[in-house]
Amino acid sequence: MSKTLQQISDFLGADLRGDASLEVRGLAPLDKAQAGEITFLSDNKYLSKLAECQATAVILPEKLADQFDGAVLVLDNPYLAFSKLSHLFDPAPVLDTNIHPTAVIADSAKLGEGVHIGPYVVVDEGAEIGAHSQLMAHVVVGANSKLGEQCRLFPRVTVYHGVEMGNQVTIQSGAIIGSDGFGFANDKGEWHKIAQIGGVKIGNRVEIGANTTIDRGAIDDTIIEDNVILDNQIQIAHNVKIGYGSAMAACSGIAGSTEVGKYCVIGGGSCISGHLKIADGVQMTGMAAITGNIKEAGVYSSGTGYQETKQWRKSVVRYRQLDDMARSIKALERELAELKGSE
Secondary structure (H helix, E strand, C coil), X not given: CCEEHHHHHHHHCCEEECCCCCEECEEXXXXXXXXXXXXXXXXXXXXXHHCCCCCCEXXXXXXXXXXXXXXXXXXXXXXXXXXXXXXXXXXXXXXXXXXXXXXXXXXCCEECCCCEECCCCEECCCCEECCCCEECCCXXXXXXXXXXXXXXXXXXXXXXXXXXXXXXXXXXXXXXXXXXXXXXXXECCEEEECCCCCCEEECCCCEECCCCEEECCCCCCEEEXXXXXXXXXXXXXXXXXXXXXXEECCCCEECCCCEECCCCEECCCCEXXXXXXXXCCEEECCCCEECCXXXXXXXXXXXXXXXXXXXXHHHHHHHHHHHHHHHHHHHHHHHHHHHHHHC
């Protein structure tokens, strides 16, 4: 898998400064890279590690290009360049364009050109798989679901019926798309299930992490727009809408019928209540608990910072006293106002 620096420079469109014939066989972090490897630096706080770097070449912005004695590839965004370069050295196996004999494919299903269908895959009635898509072992695609072109579904992904997704969608192992939303009506203490008759619509270039669940809509669809990235173990409830270019980190969740705007970033472990609207460009720090609408872009947090347990317990006592303290302060303010008024 080795590439010359000239090949890498041409691939990235970089300004190469150094021996173009040098070969690179892999990628490595800045502080661990050795001869035959390439790395990158985009943040000045790691500049001290550059002097000791043993890599054959480093991807650097123009302002740092003279800080490394070896070969340099100059680009405005080294991190983006590194992400593109990672695909040249990806060790993941290249899948054949074939259908495994153990796969079960309904007669009415439609398969595009050049698809890969792995062992024990099930493609149900009326389902459509776009050209050059890959369904790996034990994937299930339910009835009348539609996958676009160049989609990649890793082992054990389950797509229920009536799900639609665009092109270049990647879904990691164990994810479930289109499961029933949490809809029940209560009558005198008895729960009665509401049939979830909506679907899920997923746009283009969406990435969905391992063991993430996206519920189908109760009546309308759950919608994930283009260019959204979802980390592992995320819960998206029924009728949620996530806008273009938004990102959610692991273990976060959104309750039903909430709309998240474009270019939002939701930190790990965050929880968003149902029936809310989140504006475009909102960022939530990790563990945020959002219980009301957010109408303006910005960075939002909730909860308190961590403390030693002994101090945290004291703080909890104070939290419980806040209401009484507030009432006492108001009473004192009234008494003070009366005293001033009697002077």
